[in-house]
Amino acid sequence: MQISFQTEIKTTGTLVLGVFEDKILTKAAQHLGSQINGTILKAINASTFKGKKDEVLSFFAPHGVEYSQIILIGLGKPEKLTPLAFQEIGAKIMVALSKCQDSHACINITDEKISDLAESVAFMAAGADIRSWKFDQYKTKKKDEVSLKELIFITANVAHTEKCFETLKAINEGMALTRHVVSEPPNVIYPESMAEIAKGLKKLGVKVEILDEKHMKKLGMNALLGVGQGSIRESQLIVLQWMNGPKDQTPIAIVGKGVTFDTGGISIKPSNGMEDMKYDMAGSGVVLGLLKSLALRKAKVNVVGVMGMVENMPSGSAQRPSDVVTSMSGQTIEILNTDAEGRLVLADALWYTQNRFKPQAMIDLATLTGAINVALGWEYAGLFSNNDNLSEKLTKAGESTGEKLWRLPMGESYDKDIDSDIADVKNTGSGRGAGSITAAQFLQRFVSNVPWAHLDIASMAWEKKDKPLIAKGASGFGVRLLNEFLMKHYEG
Secondary structure (H helix, E strand, O other), X not given: OEEEEEOOOOOOEEEEEEEEOOOEEOHHHHOOOHXXXXXXXXXXXXXXXXXXXXXXXXXXXXXXXXXEEEEEEEEEOHHHOOHHHHHHHHXXXXXXXXXXXXXXXXXXXXXXXXXXXXXXXXXXXXXXXXXXXXXXXXXXXXXXXXXXXXXXXXXXXXXXXXXXXXXXXXXXXXXXXXXXXXXXXXXXXXXXXXXXXXXXXXXXXXXXXXXXXXXXXXXXXXXXXXXXXXXXXXXXXXXXXXEOOOOOOOOEEEEEEEEEEEOOXXXXXXXXXXXXXXXXXXXXXXXHHXXXXXXXXXXXXXXXXXXXXXXXXXXXXXXXXXXXXXXXXXXXXXXXXXXXXXXXXXXXXXXXXXXXXXXXXXXXEEOOOOHHHHHHOOOOXXXXXXXXXXXXXXXXXXXXXXXXXXXXXXXXXXXXXXXXOOOOEEOOOOOOOOHHHHHHHHHHOOOOOOOEEEEEOOOOOEEOOOOOXXXXXXXXXXXXXXXXXXXXHOOO
């Protein structure tokens, strides 16, 4: 689908107009002539439509008008129209347009009550673009084929709107890559195939290195390698570098858990719901998508992305409960539960990242615990950190993008709960309580003094139902958040 920006409305196809709360028409809706204006007012008064945000009213255009239909989109109160709100409105428009048969639609919300209309329109277009994404490549018979080929957004300043949208589009493309790899089945996405996809970023200027098992063994990454030893798929460590910032800028490091399928290993999961474990690599998917978006928008920043890729399978060679492994850090780990495997992958990935790159900040993303869903539901990802300033920056980035974070506590008493009787640390706590916290405490043992944050995205990587901006399925949670975080605080 093509998205374009113009200064004048097209007089055919579907026309989309904005209405503020309390049935207040935008100037664009008021200045269309008495025939259309009268029809709009009649339709509003005959319905329950009030102009509240996300309300939609569609009706056929009156006789003698070249438009086929008119769609009214509620904008809510002007003072609450944030960039995120405009993205959600754009997504709502996309949903409404998916039900029509026109090949093109024209969207015009012009009004002086909307501050910075050019950027607002760009965010609205970006929201429509996000909502248009879908994963249906394995359907041989596609239902509800959309006829829509072009969206035309009206703006008084086309050049400024296009420039803003170009950046947002780059972020969307990175997000789309994340959603794609997370959606793929585990017979398609596994450590080696993920490495091949990552190599595709080279053409965008990203430096890509792949560490195989032989290399990781030399480095002493026995925690990571232990998780994958029961699989016929070889584990991989993928290292991505985007170094387009100032030469003296110390990089920011983003580390992702990449368990391409998690059976639980010998501590095998129940069969009910195990199919969801294809997205246990979502953290690595975010790293991949983020680096693509940075490269596409030529971000003036230095970022390192590290993805620990494994498949956790039960077999005669699989890791056992009660095994002890020596991590890259030299710390020994008692394996009490082979289904607490993501933290083992991250233990070596985090240690490798901080030692090699000496980052000024390090953030990991992982679908780490089911306990985070018990604590926070499907509204927030869990945030754990050793640094208040970093936490505040990430939280604010989450608020502005709608990818919300909630910081949970860490502390010495939680840390003592993962002390092992026979090794330095055990990979689970002593009971069911505070499972997400003890997992974060485990990770912190493999982090030195670098400012670090752990994002547990287990509840947010896959939407079970449609949300205002994201349809159900892979969400790409984290890509927009981290782009916002980097743009606000680190890009020149």
